[in-house]
Amino acid sequence: MNAISHHYYTLPTGDWGKHGSALGFGEDEWFSTMRNTLRIEEFIQNNIAIMDKFDPEKKVGFYVDEWGTWYDVAEGENPGFLFQQNSLRDAVLAGVNLNVFHNYAERVQMSNIAQMVNVLQAMILTDKEKMLLTPTYHAFKMYIPFQDATSFPVKISGPNSYHFGEESIPAISASAGKDKKGKLWLALVNTNPNSASTLNIVGAQQWKAAKGKILTATTMDAHNTFDAPNNVEPQKFVAKAKGGKLQLSLPPKSVLVVELSQ
Numbered sequence: 001m002n003a004i005s006h007h008y009y010t011l012p013t014g015d016w017g018k019h020g021s022a023l024g025f026g027e028d029e030w031f032s033t034m035r036n037t038l039r040i041e042e043f044i045q046n047n048i049a050i051m052d053k054f055d056p057e058k059k060v061g062f063y064v065d066e067w068g069t070w071y072d073v074a075e076g077e078n079p080g081f082l083f084q085q086n087s088l089r090d091a092v093l094a095g096v097n098l099n100v101f102h103n104y105a106e107r108v109q110m111s112n113i114a115q116m117v118n119v120l121q122a123m124i125l126t127d128k129e130k131m132l133l134t135p136t137y138h139a140f141k142m143y144i145p146f147q148d149a150t151s152f153p154v155k156i157s158g159p160n161s162y163h164f165g166e167e168s169i170p171a172i173s174a175s176a177g178k179d180k181k182g183k184l185w186l187a188l189v190n191t192n193p194n195s196a197s198t199l200n201i202v203g204a205q206q207w208k209a210a211k212g213k214i215l216t217a218t219t220m221d222a223h224n225t226f227d228a229p230n231n232v233e234p235q236k237f238v239a240k241a242k243g244g245k246l247q248l249s250l251p252p253k254s255v256l257v258v259e260l261s262q
Contacts, residue, residue: 003061003109004047009070009120010037010093022071022084023221027193030089030220031164033069034191037093038169040067041100048107061109064101068114068121069093082119087223088232088253090121091135091215095173095189095255098143102175102187105151113140125224132229135215135222142213142234142257145185149177152184156199162192172197172250184260186210190250193220201246205262208246210239212258216251 012020012029014036020029047062069090070082077083094113101111113136117124123137154176162171173189190197201207213234222232237258239248250256 001060003063004051005063005065006043006047007066008040008043008064009066009068009114011070012036019070019072022069022074023087023223025089025221027164027220030193031162031167031169033089033093034096034162035167035169037069037096038100040064040097041104044100044104044108048104051107058106062104062107064108064111066114067097067111070120082115084120084122085223086122086125086134086136087221088135088215088217089220091139091232091255092189092191092253094121094136094139095143095187096191098139098146099173099175099187099189102146102151102177103154127226130226132224132226133233134224135217135232138215138232138234139255142215142255143187145179145183145257145259146175146177146187149179149185152176152178154186162195171195172199185212186258186260188248188250188256190252190254190256193253196252197250199248199250201248201260206241206244206246207260207262208241209261210237210246210248210258211261212237212256214251214254214256216254220253 012033071084073079074083101108114120125132154174160170160172161168171192176186178184214237215234217232224231
């Protein structure tokens with residue numbers, strides 16, 4: 001046996017009778033979507049605890065081979081085709097999940113977003129001869145440097161909470177990895193749709209610069225359409241150390257992937 005297969009879809013409502021909308025949602029559903037998707041870490045931890053007991057040599061992997069968002073089918077679409085729009089929320093959620101998978105890479109040896117084109121959290125949407133790239137596509141492309149990389153420990157110190165009502169979740173999600181050329185890559189996600197965060201990057205080495213891509217937008221449900229296919233797309237990001245400190249500023253509801261250099 002190579003692995004145990006695990007499926008987990010994120011529903012804003014947690015109710016299979018009414019999942020929630022892909023667009024036009026409020027902060028309550030933004031928050032519940034992030035809260036519910038973060039449960040994947042709990043599932044991974046619980047399964048790893050059992051696997052470590054019965055497979056201490058770690059011969060068996062843990063495959064999260066179906067994951068992603070699942071909203072109500074878009075109005076006017078065939079309900080059997082599971083078509084849904086894809087917004088900035090999905091890109092932020094993708095980054096959060098990828099960071100979790102990276103941090104448990106010893107056991108999570110494979111993870112697959114469920115569908116690629118036109119179904120659920122798709123990376124590509126088509127309409128006859130038309131095609132567009134979704135925010136989720138852009139998030140995945142930003143994370144390409146982590147393919148075949150080695151997981152590198154990263155820790156967030158200081159206040160790290162996004163509060164909504166009486167509940168809270170981590171505001172910042174992070175993972176890091178060294179690629180085959182020895183370059184260190186850092187991925188950061190700000191789940192808070194209202195507040196920016198500034199992080200000081202410290203470690204055994206003094207980092208002088210960071211360059212990569214950042215993905216964000218003005219609204220929580222910003223998305224690409226066939227009339228405006230580039231509404232949500234990554235922008236260049238560059239930061240340089242000042243006074244011996246490298247600071248990275250994360251706008252609200254954003255995904256950042258950068259290469260750190262000395």
